Amino acid sequence: MERLQKVIAQAGITSRRKAEQLITEGKVSVNGKKITELGTKVDAQQDEVVVNGVPINKEEPVYFLLYKPSGVISSVTDEFDRKVVTSYIPTEKRIFPIGRLDYDTSGLLLLTNDGEFANLLMHPKYKIKKTYIAKVEGAPLREDLKKLERGINLEDGKTSPAQVKVKKTDNNKNTSILEITIHEGKNRQVRRMLEAIGHQVIKLKRENYGFLHLRGLNAGEHRELKPHEVKQLRDLAVT
CATH class of the missing domain: 3.30.70.1560 (Alpha-L RNA-binding motif)
Known part of the structure; x- marks a missing residue:
């Protein structure tokens, strides 16, 4: 059993703090019942969690490293129909970039569907080089x-x-x-x-x-992070 806001964040819906706000605003339900208490715990695999009327996906978390080419938007969609980073990674899971690289900047970019992991790496108090x-x-x-x-x-x-x-x-x-x-x-x-x-x-x-690099990849190519790399990134963020 895990806290409801953590389950929402891990699904990549939003940050844990924003998830708490959605709960207190009555925009989250579990098994058809509206939840407004932040201490609520749920079974991420068994309970049906709905946010703003949309059930969250009970997906296994995935973590990718992309060699972003220049001339690509660090986003999931673009209103001007420019190419976005998610188009380089064929997956049915709803992934998003961790942070961003400018349109004209190339290089190493991480993508995931794990919102809690993304927020951990992007938090300003953690100092990943x-x-x-x-x-x-x-x-x-x-x-x-x-x-x-x-x-x-x-x-x-x-x-x-x-x-x-x-x-x-x-x-x-x-x-x-x-x-x-x-x-x-x-x-x-x-x-x-x-x-x-x-x-x-x-x-x-x-x-x-951090310790990750682009060796072995060409622009536009990607690879999935190994479990020990995900753990090492978590450890690096909080030390």
Whole structure:
């Protein structure tokens, strides 16, 4: 038996906090009876849970790693009919991306139908490192990179300290390749950080998410996470 809000979150309907709100608003029923008490426990396999009039799917959780190509939306649907990340993973289960990568950013993206797992990884208090490779205009000065390493002020607040390395500089083309590691998830954060020190991003790719990497995959390809990787991600989030 598990708490009702946990069962709803695990079904990928919404976050656990939002599930609690739906329960108290009388929008959830169990076996035909409206439930408004947050302490209610249910059997996820036996009881029929209905949210906003729609029964939740009693699906086994799945976890995927996708090498997202650039020019793809990190969403389940798109009002302009652009390609979305879920179209790369053939499954009948209702999966969604954990966080997002910008339309023009490629790289490692996780998808699941486990809402609780997604919320755990995205919670701002947990510090899972994400490493990006950025091709930028110009050659950043060491003093500018130190600003990123100390944290830099953006319009939505100061960033946490980043790890930054210059991988390559092409003086003929006036471009540089940088490796930058952060653990936050502000909107377009890496691009805005580099723009804040005067270097426009030409190309951006997320290469690592914690211990996960893209080796063995081409853009548009995916693989299912192994059970020990899912456990390791859970452990990484809460340590």
